[in-house]
Amino acid sequence: xxxxxxxxxxxxxxxxxxxxxxxxxxxxxxxxxxxxxxxxxxxxxxxxxxxxxxxxxxxxxxxxxxxxxxxxxxxxxxxxxxxxxxxxxxxxxxxxxxxxxxxxxxxxxxxxxxxxxxxxxxxxxxxxxxxxxxxxxxxxxxxxxxxxxxxxxxxxxxxxxxxxxxxxxxxxxxxxxxxxxxxxxxxxxxxxxxxxxxxxxxxxxxxxxxxxxxxxxxxxxxxxxxxxxxxxxxxxxxxxxxxxxxxxxxxxxxxxxxxxxxxxxxxxxxxxxxxxxxxxxxxxxxxxxxxxxxxxxxxxxxxxxxxxxxxxxxxxxxxxxxxxxxxxxxxxxxxxxxxxxxxxxxxxxxxxxxxxxxxxxxxxxxxxxxxxxxxxxxxxxxxxxxxxxxxxxxxxxxxxxxxxxxxxxxxxxxxxxxxxxxxxxxxxxxxxxxxxxxxxxxxxxxxxxxxxxxxxxxxxxxxxxxxxxxxxxxxxxxxxxxxxxxxxxxxxxxxxxxxxxxxxxxxxxxxxxxxxxxxxxxxxxxxxxxxxxxxxxxxxxxxxxxxxxxxxxxxxxxxxxxxxxxxxxxxxxxxxxxxxxxxxxxxxxxxxxxxxxxxxxxxxxxxxxxxxxxxxxxxxxxxxxxxxxxxxxxxxxxxxxxxxxxxxxxxxxxxxxxxxxxxxxxxxxxxxxxxxxxxxxxxxxxxxxxxxxxxxxxxxxxxxxxxxxxxxxxxxxxxxxxxxxxxxxxxxxxxxxxxxxxxxxxxxxxxxxxxxxxxxxxxxxxxxxxxxxxxxxxxxxxxxxxxxxxxxxxxxxxxxxxxxxxxxxxxxxxx
Amino acid sequence: xxxxxxxxxxxxxxxxxxxxxxxxxxxxxxxxxxxxxxxxxxxxxxxxxxxxxxxxxxxxxxxxxxxxxxxxxxxxxxxxxxxxxxxxxxxxxxxxxxxxxxxxxxxxxxxxxxxxxxxxxxxxxxxxxxxxxxxxxxxxxxxxxxxxxxxxxxxxxxxxx
Numbered sequence: 001x002x003x004x005x006x007x008x009x010x011x012x013x014x015x016x017x018x019x020x021x022x023x024x025x026x027x028x029x030x031x032x033x034x035x036x037x038x039x040x041x042x043x044x045x046x047x048x049x050x051x052x053x054x055x056x057x058x059x060x061x062x063x064x065x066x067x068x069x070x071x072x073x074x075x076x077x078x079x080x081x082x083x084x085x086x087x088x089x090x091x092x093x094x095x096x097x098x099x100x101x102x103x104x105x106x107x108x109x110x111x112x113x114x115x116x117x118x119x120x121x122x123x124x125x126x127x128x129x130x131x132x133x134x135x136x137x138x139x140x141x142x143x144x145x146x147x148x149x150x151x152x153x154x155x156x157x158x159x160x161x162x163x164x165x166x167x168x169x170x171x172x173x174x175x176x177x178x179x180x181x182x183x184x185x186x187x188x189x190x191x192x193x194x195x196x197x198x199x200x201x202x203x204x205x206x207x208x209x210x211x212x213x214x215x216x217x218x219x220x221x222x223x224x225x226x227x228x229x230x231x232x233x234x235x236x237x238x239x240x241x242x243x244x245x246x247x248x249x250x251x252x253x254x255x256x257x258x259x260x261x262x263x264x265x266x267x268x269x270x271x272x273x274x275x276x277x278x279x280x281x282x283x284x285x286x287x288x289x290x291x292x293x294x295x296x297x298x299x300x301x302x303x304x305x306x307x308x309x310x311x312x313x314x315x316x317x318x319x320x321x322x323x324x325x326x327x328x329x330x331x332x333x334x335x336x337x338x339x340x341x342x343x344x345x346x347x348x349x350x351x352x353x354x355x356x357x358x359x360x361x362x363x364x365x366x367x368x369x370x371x372x373x374x375x376x377x378x379x380x381x382x383x384x385x386x387x388x389x390x391x392x393x394x395x396x397x398x399x400x401x402x403x404x405x406x407x408x409x410x411x412x413x414x415x416x417x418x419x420x421x422x423x424x425x426x427x428x429x430x431x432x433x434x435x436x437x438x439x440x441x442x443x444x445x446x447x448x449x450x451x452x453x454x455x456x457x458x459x460x461x462x463x464x465x466x467x468x469x470x471x472x473x474x475x476x477x478x479x480x481x482x483x484x485x486x487x488x489x490x491x492x493x494x495x496x497x498x499x500x501x502x503x504x505x506x507x508x509x510x511x512x513x514x515x516x517x518x519x520x521x522x523x524x525x526x527x528x529x530x531x532x533x534x535x536x537x538x539x540x541x542x543x544x545x546x547x548x549x550x551x552x553x554x555x556x557x558x559x560x561x562x563x564x565x566x567x568x569x570x571x572x573x574x575x576x577x578x579x580x581x582x583x584x585x586x587x588x589x590x591x592x593x594x595x596x597x598x599x600x601x602x603x604x605x606x607x608x609x610x611x612x613x614x615x616x617x618x619x620x621x622x623x624x625x626x627x628x629x630x631x632x633x634x635x636x637x638x639x640x641x642x643x644x645x646x647x648x649x650x651x652x653x654x655x656x657x658x659x660x661x662x663x664x665x666x667x668x669x670x671x672x673x674x675x676x677x678x679x680x681x682x683x684x685x686x687x688x689x690x691x692x693x694x695x696x697x698x699x700x701x702x703x704x705x706x707x708x709x710x711x712x713x714x715x716x717x718x719x720x721x722x723x724x725x726x727x728x729x730x731x732x733x734x735x736x737x738x739x740x741x742x743x744x745x746x747x748x749x750x751x752x753x754x755x756x757x758x759x760x761x762x763x764x765x766x767x768x769x770x771x772x773x774x775x776x777x778x779x780x781x782x783x784x785x786x787x788x789x790x791x792x793x794x795x796x797x798x799x800x801x802x803x804x805x806x807x808x809x810x811x812x813x814x815x
Numbered sequence: 816x817x818x819x820x821x822x823x824x825x826x827x828x829x830x831x832x833x834x835x836x837x838x839x840x841x842x843x844x845x846x847x848x849x850x851x852x853x854x855x856x857x858x859x860x861x862x863x864x865x866x867x868x869x870x871x872x873x874x875x876x877x878x879x880x881x882x883x884x885x886x887x888x889x890x891x892x893x894x895x896x897x898x899x900x901x902x903x904x905x906x907x908x909x910x911x912x913x914x915x916x917x918x919x920x921x922x923x924x925x926x927x928x929x930x931x932x933x934x935x936x937x938x939x940x941x942x943x944x945x946x947x948x949x950x951x952x953x954x955x956x957x958x959x960x961x962x963x964x965x966x967x968x969x970x971x972x973x974x975x976x
Contacts, residue, residue: 014907015910018912022906022907024919031843031849199860199914199949249915250914251852251916254951507914507915673910707856708860709857713860715948715949716942716946716948716950716959717943719956721938
């Protein structure tokens with residue numbers, strides 16, 4: 001970008017996406033109606049584990065408007081295979097077959113057992129209620145530790161075990177270092193099961209062109225390209241070339257729309273059979289059971305250190321609840337964090353092991369951060385525990401162990417190479433912003449006078465691994481696809497610019513940021529750049545949007561495409577101006593002859609010449625157009641320092657985030673306004689994980705937190721405003737120097753908040769507390785009654801009562 | 816079927832609706848006003864918020880027949896003569912939206928909040944005033960900024976609904 005005059009990049013350009021969204025003109029999937037369109041509704045199991053012994057559709061079939069009622073058995077001929085798992089993390093992984101509509105046995109409550117199609121939404125829903133399904137209940141297993149034991153009821157009989165896989169990574173003489181280390185810290189943490197709650201539910205609309213065997217599929221998805229390949233090749237057996245997938249306006253994803261879902265396949269099947277457009281729109285209560293959940297991981301975290309607290313080794317052992325099936329990337333989610341359990345600290349040895357376990361619950365999969373919040377939580381809580389053990393405060397113990405600032409890629413204990421970083425720099429800025437010394441004084445005074453409202457200060461100096469990903473690395477991790485992305489730029493003869501990108505935004509503002517990049521590189525106005533996305537016919541090359549990859553892979557592909565445009569334009573300009581290409585200077589869209597600045601050609605002029613093609617140089621093709629496919633050589637590693645300040649009412653157990661400071665380093669910034677917005681939203685979701693949200697089941701496997709009325713998605717009233725700043729350490733992975741910011745807040749916030757809560761409670765001898773830190777849990781920790789430990793899980797009998805770290809709960813005083 | 820007559824965004828609309836038809840589906844499916852979104856089935860998220868006689872209501876929680884003879888303003892009716900309402904403008908300028916799905920409801924709830932306030936709202940009042948509307952993208956930070964910014968320009972200015 002050095003030669004580019006930056007007019008838009010780095011500036012707070014307002015979003016191009018907004019005008020439709022703020023006037024109600026945007027078209028989300030449920031806003032679309034096609035001629036002849038009919039509605040699908042799904043019949044779902046109320047049981048978590050049961051054999052279907054009868055499927056009586058007679059009553060439903062006789063209801064007004066009903067066109068078809070199909071059981072899983074009825075639809076079986078539509079599938080060439082089950083829903084795909086694209087990340088079989090080990091060679092011997094156990095993968096159950098996952099039919100879009102189950103034929104005989106249901107494995108979690110909410111699983112599809114049939115579909116109904118009717119003329120209207122209401123008729124379809126009414127008829128679905130009237131389908132009479134007989135079930136023979138089977139034993140359920142809900143607790144992942146119970147499920148992992150021999151003799152536990154099996155989720156899938158045919159697998160012979162509930163253990164799906166064990167994945168291991170080990171560097172160095174781990175056992176020796178741990179046995180010789182003067183200090184070893186052992187902690188146990190549990191990440192609650194979370195429900196993603198994109199505000200737009202999922203939905204699918206399929207338009208069949210029966211005569212051609214073609215289908216246009218609109219889906220509220222993050223991954224139109226991946227969906228096309230996988231639906232075609234693994235589920236439907238329809239040629240990929242006959243499927244067109246369009247992600248229209250999509251109302252949030254957070255990983256929950258990064259999947260290949262039963263309803264996507266079933267809606268195609270229904271449209272194929274009826275020869276009519278079919279629409280399915282998820283109800284929120286369905287979403288809670290049939291859209292993936294996130295987290296639900298138990299971590300045993302061990303740190304080995306010297307007496308003064310210098311880290312020697314990290315050993316993390318995980319049990320991860322897969323739920324009942326492996327969705328698209330379910331088993332890989334813990335592996336996305338596998339390389340980050342040493343955080344931003346140097347260590348000699350490293351060991352990570354994760355066992356994935358089946359239970360009779362909704363499958364887990366990617367939820368904002370996906371594996372990296374888990375890793376960050378473990379190391380950031382454990383480093384505080386290490387500090388307590390060796391008598392150093394949270395700042396001191398981090399400074400002692402930080403990897404020093406570096407600007408060239410550098411190997412770390414887990415075997416990766418971080419791209420660049422200045423962890424001390426971001427922490428220093430965060431402490432300054434939050435007013436750390438004053439806060440400590442305030443805290444001391446409150447403790448002194450025994451204030452009912454105690455203050456806690458928590459740090460999180462996080463690192464994440466983004467820009468998924470180098471394809472070769474993905475291959476070595478047994479991920480089934482590549483990690484590249486693509487962009488095409490076409491400069492039209494009128495000088496307007498069309499961009500098609502392989503990323504598929506759903507709130508991230510790619511149209512705006514991509515326009516900034518192109519406008520600066522080609523010297524055109526921001527308004528003259530049109531960005532198209534999310535349609536496999538319009539942008540056929542792409543790998544979609546997840547894992548904070550869009551800018552650092554798709555945006556970088558776009559940057560390279562602009563450079564190809566400039567180089568082609570240079571050849572044409574040189575030919576027109578009758579000079580050698582190297583005799584031209586290029587700046588902000590204009591080529592000038594060196595030493596003769598009045599002889600010039602602009603990109604729009606060259607685009608017109610390339611279109612008329614009247615006088616092109618030999619071997620130059622008409623049209624000013626370029627495509628670039630970028631496969632990153634490494635991940636990117638955004639980092640930062642977050643500080644949460646909480647007030648804990650020791651009489652009620654209520655926790656309030658009084659102040660939240662986030663200093664993030666996502667490398668070069670294209671649009672600061674959008675970056676800050678991503679941090680705000682991510683931090684809010686992270687605070688929600690720490691304080692509010694948790695899915696819980698009863699002993700039969702019925703989801704108790706079954707709607708927004710009883711699952712605590714926070715409102716504005718629960719959250720504070722955030723104080724943000726940035727440092728910029730350009731990534732060495734790509735030419736833009738960008739790293740990604742989409743998940744940073746969600747990754748950083750939970751340990752910052754929980755470290756703060758534990759800090760506030762330390763006068764009570766409390767060194768450990770589980771998420772979410774609800775008033776009840778906090779109150780119990782203070783006033784006795786147990787059940788507060790970090791590894792303690794949902795109170796529901798089936799979901800893990802009795803698992804605690806009693807010895808860790810009260811270690812007797814603040815050290 | 817029941818005959819209803821509702822003034823929607825200033826225009827009188829008559830229709831035969833099933834007694835069980837919710838206001839939001841009357842707006843979306845009978846009138847084609849799809850700017851009002853549905854995000855949940857428990858009156859929790861507020862995506863479907865519209866103004867009924869100037870008061871913010873969750874249109875998934877009212878029957879269409881309850882709007883008979885009354886005035887409804889949806890997001891499509893908020894701008895006047897092509898001029899964005901100050902609240903819409905503020906959401907744009909303060910980056911008060913990302914995916915946009917909660918935005919129509921959030922904007923209408925905010926309009927109602929400001930119009931019914933006795934005086935200028937502070938941050939805390941805005942946060943509590945919008946607690947019936949959920950957003951999963953913005954963390955509310957910029958929504959609050961948007962509402963605070965809009966209330967100044969709204970005071971004194973004639974606003975619809």
